[in-house]
Amino acid sequence: MSRFSEPQHEHFRALNTSLDFDRRLWPYDIAQSRAHARMLAAQGIISGADRDDLLAGLDAVEGELAAGTFPFEATDEDIHMAVERRLTELAGPVGGRLHTARSRNDQVATDVALFTRAAAETHLGSIDGLCRALVDAAEAHLDWPLPGYTHLQRGQPVYLSHHLLAYFWMLQRDRERFAFVVGQTAALPLGAGALAGTNFATDRGMVAQELGFARVAPNSMDAVANRDFVLDHLAAAATCATHLSRLGQEIVLWSTEEFGFLTLADAWTSGSSIMPQKKNPDAAELLRAKAPRIAGHLSALLGVLHALPLTYNKDMQEDKEHLFDAVDTLELCLWAARGMIEGATFHRERLAAAASDELIAATDLADLLVKDGTPFREAHGVVADLVRRATAGEGSLRDLVEAQLGAEAGAVLEQSSWLESKVSEGGTAVARVREQLAAARAALAG
Amino acid sequence: MSRFSEPQHEHFRALNTSLDFDRRLWPYDIAQSRAHARMLAAQGIISGADRDDLLAGLDAVEGELAAGTFPFEATDEDIHMAVERRLTELAGPVGGRLHTARSRNDQVATDVALFTRAAAETHLGSIDGLCRALVDAAEAHLDWPLPGYTHLQRGQPVYLSHHLLAYFWMLQRDRERFAFVVGQTAALPLGAGALAGTNFATDRGMVAQELGFARVAPNSMDAVANRDFVLDHLAAAATCATHLSRLGQEIVLWSTEEFGFLTLADAWTSGSSIMPQKKNPDAAELLRAKAPRIAGHLSALLGVLHALPLTYNKDMQEDKEHLFDAVDTLELCLWAARGMIEGATFHRERLAAAASDELIAATDLADLLVKDGTPFREAHGVVADLVRRATAGEGSLRDLVEAQLGAEAGAVLEQSSWLESKVSEGGTAVARVREQLAAARAALAG
Amino acid sequence: MSRFSEPQHEHFRALNTSLDFDRRLWPYDIAQSRAHARMLAAQGIISGADRDDLLAGLDAVEGELAAGTFPFEATDEDIHMAVERRLTELAGPVGGRLHTARSRNDQVATDVALFTRAAAETHLGSIDGLCRALVDAAEAHLDWPLPGYTHLQRGQPVYLSHHLLAYFWMLQRDRERFAFVVGQTAALPLGAGALAGTNFATDRGMVAQELGFARVAPNSMDAVANRDFVLDHLAAAATCATHLSRLGQEIVLWSTEEFGFLTLADAWTSGSSIMPQKKNPDAAELLRAKAPRIAGHLSALLGVLHALPLTYNKDMQEDKEHLFDAVDTLELCLWAARGMIEGATFHRERLAAAASDELIAATDLADLLVKDGTPFREAHGVVADLVRRATAGEGSLRDLVEAQLGAEAGAVLEQSSWLESKVSEGGTAVARVREQLAAARAALAG
């Protein structure tokens, strides 16, 4: 018995079906159905016997899904319908009672919220893993100088530990973002029904508690129309992936013959089909390339939700593939970044050679003049002129400096004298980096 | 024998592998390998016997791939390596000669160009199918009036045929876009080698001819670094999908109880899990929702290519999933749009009732005053004032018009008098629509 | 005296200059310079007299900027250089001391953080304003029935208050997003210098306190390379704008002749240049159209930061225009949404007529059968069949229902019986809506 007198067109089915991708929601669908059945019985909406039959049936269905023996059928439109169909096959007509006081609209929203929360928590763990690798690498290279760059031009020398910790702090902010996502999944949609609430005296708080939601969604229409938490997740993932793309870019650069700062472990590189000498940093390149992919998912879902009238519209089915691929992609990137950092060999001599470029002491030289009373702007001009003359071949910067400013000024061009002078909070002096390391360790422990 | 002393990390493999998605390129990979082998022999780079062995081996490999019996292995990084590995298993060491004067870089670019060309041509056919459905529907509803809308407010009446043909012309421009894409795949990458050309006296023109390329790519570095044709395809697809999203939106609107202009065939709708009365236009909603998905792919690939140094970088492996999903999605949308149009039932009375709203004759009334000598701006003001008074309840627009402007003016408020007065080229008068239909039929035949 | 021997090309200047847009940062630039000068003196890096001269000079510069009399010059590359140049003109060579222990890199990051924080706080206020308008409108239309829609098909009746409050809760989540943004601007960049920290014993905490930052950025390289807070702001703005686009869409729909639920105040509509009868909901349409604009800014900035090596790169100058336009656009949209809601007239009869469609009681009818013991799935099927027969013209739904299920079932098709039965938490029953209103008022007061 149905409202329709004609079967669905095969192309309609192909466009409409979501089973291919939403089947991975099954653990959440089973969990919410258990909670829902228990609540229905607790409220007297179904009997205790029905509840027990439903729970037993759900166990059986779960077993099949976990074992990969669940018999999907061509007419299963989505995982929710598949589970209910199978439940009814296994448990009998009582299966039809499970959908009492529930609609697919609130059911889907609940599954997606549960998935998103779990994914955000998974990312939190993987971010921690990468952060540990960064802290370990920073400790192992505490006082290895290299140039710090702006505009990819050598700017001022820093310690490698300081450079690596910059990524630590980016990732800590990503932690805050995913923690925010977790908070945005804290309102239970289930119980909103199709859109207006239900005709039954349900206890949504009971379901919320069992499923780990802090509260129930306060408005049934909003509950089924809301996918904000998916947007939040995609935004967090896009920013995190963008951080990883910066790391990937630096690994690619540092692995070049020209920079020569870094050799990746063989396990994280690949060769060429034709050029036998190549050792390519493919994983680092993919760190770069995956960021636009995730940003594209965010952009797409914002587009999907654009100008949608309330409440649920089929367009919202498009939330899942964007979310799932973003989650899988980011997770793989976090692992890859960790693996590359853990296996990377840094080349102290190449780093130090680059850091000892006397030109990059120019700022410090200007600061010396400032300490002697020259206004900064004027000092900057004096040194810039010396740099121009050195670049034009009039002599080494040191010779020109000593001739014009004296031996003390010349001495400042030695590397050891300036790295340790960056004593301001958050600066690269070793003492300050040690503070960062302590703070980082504390953050990881917290 | 390899340059590497350590196996790849499992996470590296997971991130790096492309076999899951690039396996669908196999028909193009086989085709290009055949052409390449024939050319190598024709140029004396391999022997005729080797060529024959390679061709026989490729036949065997093709047979396995087509039959679904090809034995993929966990170490197959991509379809190209899988095919070459299997070829060598089947044909012996001669399989190793196939990669002479070829690199994976030019090989992949060639496969993707062939795929893109085929996809564009497939879309051209499906666009034609949808266009035929639109022309048929336009002919069947040649003189059915409905309101034309601006700002979703009733503006001026038009014929349904005219409205439907508006989509025809959008889609004709999409044809031009995909024809442009075909043109952008006309330069053969193969023969560029890894990036610099090859050490062998190849005949790229021979390969181009066999594979249907009009010319060879003129610069080997550009040949392997170029994915413009994928961008072109995605841009064309995004625009086409955006057109379909407008159609989808109108189907959704027209299917509402409030508009009531249209009933979709049951085969293109679905029901609700909880609301028994619902007949939902899911396919039309998905037409809407798929446009941002394709636009997201375009956005992502532009992001991938952003700031990539020459020549090939691993990032470019990200071209394929975006392309493949966009192609599949658009194709499905074109079929769905056609199916919905073919099966739609329009409701003449609801359309006509909406079109007979006397307010929407206001423009024509102003034009009448213009023909009698009033400057347009002044006429517009006179009529706007009458509209304001009618809206404020002072009387029907017709009564107010006749009182102020005479009976002739009142008569113009009748529907039949104004639809046929839109006689300008491209206007909605039936004679003009017939011209459009003739032009449309000619375009489809051409 | 400079490092350069050739002037900049005019096209370089045109591309490179940011003064046209970054001049709006001046209040933040002045504020941070004051704090910086005070700190330099407190730490003995400059003298008290120099500090006083700098502060007096900054007062004068601020006066000119506020009055619009500041003499910008063609060679002012950005607002920071313009301010310093002018300061030196007004205060003499001491102006050159202000840049001691500061770089443009940390200076810009600080200005942008201050701007972002202020913008987020401004949005928080405007969101509150819109939320108040929604709550007021909800209270004024507490028990006005209208259909709730899914798939833009009538689903179940709800009260208008309930529908309006759905937007309230979306906007409350937007508040949480912007509050998160404020939190992400809490780490002071200033003091990071160019990238490595500074050679001076600064007190960053003092500056942080004066400027309202909760803490100092812990890593100097990250401090100047970080624009996460701008991404966070754009992501929050894109989601908020997407919410407004949904509201805009509903205003457009409800303003149509076909729906007829709503009339906008004249002050929020416009006419047509040619169709005198038109009253177009332009502002509502623009609510729709501005969401992709802001999403485009987010997408662009993610693209800019993609694969950027540390630390500062000129690319990051592109943060500002995207941010500024997003802020201005969203603010205007929030005001417009508020204005439209405040001035809207809802049409009780049209709403009620749509809500009394007997088909939309079908779910409730199924629930009645469930309460009598039929499993939900079976009840759904029974009712769907009755709907099909009614739609096929066999009789009114009520007649068919009474014939098959009895009079009690027929009675449930009356509107009053089902709206108030949605008693679940968050449902549309008036008592539940009153709970929502109380919660909303509390949230606004909190």
Place this chain on the structure above:
Amino acid sequence: MSRFSEPQHEHFRALNTSLDFDRRLWPYDIAQSRAHARMLAAQGIISGADRDDLLAGLDAVEGELAAGTFPFEATDEDIHMAVERRLTELAGPVGGRLHTARSRNDQVATDVALFTRAAAETHLGSIDGLCRALVDAAEAHLDWPLPGYTHLQRGQPVYLSHHLLAYFWMLQRDRERFAFVVGQTAALPLGAGALAGTNFATDRGMVAQELGFARVAPNSMDAVANRDFVLDHLAAAATCATHLSRLGQEIVLWSTEEFGFLTLADAWTSGSSIMPQKKNPDAAELLRAKAPRIAGHLSALLGVLHALPLTYNKDMQEDKEHLFDAVDTLELCLWAARGMIEGATFHRERLAAAASDELIAATDLADLLVKDGTPFREAHGVVADLVRRATAGEGSLRDLVEAQLGAEAGAVLEQSSWLESKVSEGGTAVARVREQLAAARAALAG
């Protein structure tokens, strides 16, 4: 006299007005009004005297606009209304006749089409300019070896000319894209009226001819709802900007101390506020950063048009700012790229030193073995093993090669022997590059 009884809200005006940005359309608006007036008179819709008065009035208005003396008023909603208002002030009531048989909808579409065509043609010229600079630079560095890179790892040596010409061919495809855009603006919207055509016997062909359109738009509804040509322009601009971002990236890389391949002219660089030694490639960095900006505009406009019902909706007003900024941005980028190429100094020794890395002859060595009969895969393996041993410190690659493969093989590791062996069409051998140069010169002349 108006339909409205209440003035527009100031926030509505702020959101709704487009004069700030659409005023730059004035030359196109004047041109189309002249053509329209002439046609109206030719068709007898207005008198010859009225036409002359209108043309004289338009001359006066144009004069004011060109001189910057046009008196804009706060109530001018857009440039079209401003021009008509001023025309009526200057020419008297006849000004009100200009809008006969025209609507703002077809008027705006026509202005935007004219602007787009002009912008595309401007870009074509600027692309030519950049292409000439590339060809000149290629000729000047015809046989300068440098490494060609894949994965930013040295792959095979190429000539600098060959590398530069890769950009030439990218830009030639951009020419084809903008030529396509020009073709997509060839259908005149004017004459479509508001949406349905007009009540007057206009001659659209006459207007088309005067304004340089090849044909008239065949469907009035499509004519006013169509912004495809703007999407086409933005797509072409996004791809072109992406090409320039790749060039920008290479300039940044090559300008580093580590690569040292290139020095930019001082005129295209800038210094640091704090680091006196810095010479930053800001323009090249901005080439990178502007690509996502333009891609963002494309993404936004696709979003705006997403799911818009026919015909004109206010949302479409958002076409202009995206288009205008993209045009200005790309034009500036094209100039900057040209300026940087023209002023760049390449460093032959650094390039040659990098190219003489013996490892990058490995492919050629494998090819040598192939020519001696070894299957390619086997040869690749032999050489890869030698590379591994050389990298592991067992000896120089040459020594190992000579020991295992003989002196002939060792000789192939000399640079001169392999660059000129890339004799395949499109390869880097000088003779092939000369062919490219000839083809490039011919393309520029054509």
